[in-house]
Amino acid sequence: MGDRVVKRWWAVVAVSSGLFAVRLAPALPGTHPDAVSTFDTRGSSVVLAYRDGLLFQGTSRVFSYNANFTSTSGNFSAQFGAHYLQLKPDPDQLMLHGAAASGTGVFSIPLSSRFINGVPKATLNLYVGVVPMAAVSGPENFLTVPLAIGVGSSLAPTPWLVLSPWVEIAPNINLDTMISELDFTETIEARIDELDTADNTDDITLLTREDIRRVLQKSVDLRFSTHVTLRGGLQALLHLGESFDVSATAMATSFGSYFDGVFIGQVGLGLIYHWDDVVPAVLPAERRLSEETCRDIERRYMMCPNYQSRSHSSDKAQSQPGGVRKSPAPGTPQGPPAAASAGPTPPKPQPSNQSTPQTAPSPPSANPPRRSPPPDPIPPDSFTPLGPIPDDPVGTP
Numbered sequence: 001m002g003d004r005v006v007k008r009w010w011a012v013v014a015v016s017s018g019l020f021a022v023r024l025a026p027a028l029p030g031t032h033p034d035a036v037s038t039f040d041t042r043g044s045s046v047v048l049a050y051r052d053g054l055l056f057q058g059t060s061r062v063f064s065y066n067a068n069f070t071s072t073s074g075n076f077s078a079q080f081g082a083h084y085l086q087l088k089p090d091p092d093q094l095m096l097h098g099a100a101a102s103g104t105g106v107f108s109i110p111l112s113s114r115f116i117n118g119v120p121k122a123t124l125n126l127y128v129g130v131v132p133m134a135a136v137s138g139p140e141n142f143l144t145v146p147l148a149i150g151v152g153s154s155l156a157p158t159p160w161l162v163l164s165p166w167v168e169i170a171p172n173i174n175l176d177t178m179i180s181e182l183d184f185t186e187t188i189e190a191r192i193d194e195l196d197t198a199d200n201t202d203d204i205t206l207l208t209r210e211d212i213r214r215v216l217q218k219s220v221d222l223r224f225s226t227h228v229t230l231r232g233g234l235q236a237l238l239h240l241g242e243s244f245d246v247s248a249t250a251m252a253t254s255f256g257s258y259f260d261g262v263f264i265g266q267v268g269l270g271l272i273y274h275w276d277d278v279v280p281a282v283l284p285a286e287r288r289l290s291e292e293t294c295r296d297i298e299r300r301y302m303m304c305p306n307y308q309s310r311s312h313s314s315d316k317a318q319s320q321p322g323g324v325r326k327s328p329a330p331g332t333p334q335g336p337p338a339a340a341s342a343g344p345t346p347p348k349p350q351p352s353n354q355s356t357p358q359t360a361p362s363p364p365s366a367n368p369p370r371r372s373p374p375p376d377p378i379p380p381d382s383f384t385p386l387g388p389i390p391d392d393p394v395g396t397p
Contacts, residue, residue: 028142028255029172029227030264032131033083033100035148037066037270038247039125039164040237041077041108042118044070044276051249051268059088059095060264066102074118074282077106079129087135089255089262094137104129104148115159117239118282125152125164141177146170146229160239167232176223187211227257237272245272 037047045068053060066081081102088095106127110120132145152166233251240246247270255261280288289297301307 028087028089028135028261029144029146029174029257030170030229030231030253030255030261031060031085031087031098031135032133032144032146032148032170033062033064033081033085033102034249034251034268035079035102035104035129035131035150035168036106036127036166036235037064037068037079037081038077038237038245038272039106039108039123039152039154039166039235040119040162040245040272041070041106042074042282043274043278044068045245045272045274047081047247047270047272049247049249049268049270051251051266053264053266055265056262058090058093058262058264059086060266061086062266062268064270070276070279072279072281074279075108075110077108079104079106083131083133085133085135094140096135096137096140098133098135100131100133102129102131104131108154114282114284115156116284116287117159117242118278118284118287119156119159119162119239120154120282121156123154125154125166126150131170143175144172145174146172162237162239164235164237165233166235168230170229170231172227172229174225174227176225187215229253229257242278243274245274246270247272 034049034051037049038045047064047066047068049062049064049066051060051062051064062083062085064081064083066079068077068079070077079102081104083100083102085098085100086095087098104127106125108120109124109126111123112121114120127148127150129148130145131148132143134143135141148168148170150166150168152164154162154164156162231251231253233249236248238246238248249266249268249270251266251268252263253266254263
């Protein structure tokens with residue numbers, strides 16, 4: 001009876017070990033989605049992109065959505081993305097389904113002049129970001145957290161086409177889940193000893209919940225590893241207008257450190273929608289002023305230090321007892337000020353002429369002529385420039 005029970009349970013354990021035997025699920029560095037959706041930092045945008053793998057026997061697909069926010073200078077873009085990926089490094093393996101999030105800062109440093117639409121003819125691109133990713137396929141799963149650091153350049157032969165080659169180095173921290181074969185040998189041997197010494201074997205349980213928990217705890221092993229991956233590519237950006245762009249990307253990478261794993265090429269397309277206007281700082285003066293109203297230009301002029309100094313000088317001159325003194329016309333000679341008279345000047349004696357009758361002086365007019373009042377000063381908040389302003393501030397004697 002005891003031998004029959006032992007043989008029966010050895011068969012159960014063998015079957016159970018075969019069901020629970022799972023191989024190592026190594027993390028695959030280099031599989032993270034693109035950290036940068038576009039190198040165009042002229043305005044805020046959203047990007048929908050798809051990337052597919054080629055030049056290898058497996059499967060690699062990435063669907064991405066990015067929201068990009070541009071600074072007022074037009075030289076920095078904060079890009080945040082959500083990604084879904086399908087990965088099968090080998091045709092015989094199960095399909096891995098993963099999710100990733102990305103946060104990247106893109107710096108664009110212009111090296112030349114810009115076109116009328118604000119696109120620089122040459123730029124230096126720098127970016128840094130993190131792209132944590134997790135992938136599962138039932139028995140296999142892994143987690144990788146890469147720090148993407150990249151450098152590139154953008155060359156625009158025309159205002160509507162921009163070519164951006166780039167290279168990236170990404171140190172990775174990976175979490176591998178190691179699940180080894182479930183080993184019930186020690187537990188079964190202990191139960192066999194109990195069966196041999198027990199009088200009633202019906203009350204003995206070969207495997208308890210505590211035995212299974214202890215075996216599973218010994219079989220699961222979490223391992224951390226670090227890798228450094230390299231990738232490079234080319235992005236072509238086609239400007240369709242003020243609101244829409246189309247991007248095409250080609251990239252080369254590998255599932256491993258420094259191209260020592262499975263080599264993979266990837267190509268993709270993206271649709272870019274600029275939900276905000278191009279920042280005025282990147283536009284030429286004639287384009288920037290043509291899109292502003294006269295009132296905006298007036299307000300901007302009133303904020304200039306030159307105008308504020310003129311307005312301050314005018315207010316100071318008006319506050320003086322003499323009011324606003326007009327500046328002499330250019331080229332007018334200025335003599336010394338006349339001395340103040342101590343009293344009324346006596347009239348000059350007129351030569352007497354008996355033959356010429358003298359007329360009596362006319363009496364003073366009862367209604368002297370009116371003097372026009374001085375014009376009211378223009379308040380600073382209603383200033384309207386009407387023409388070129390002289391170099392000398394208003395109110396300077």
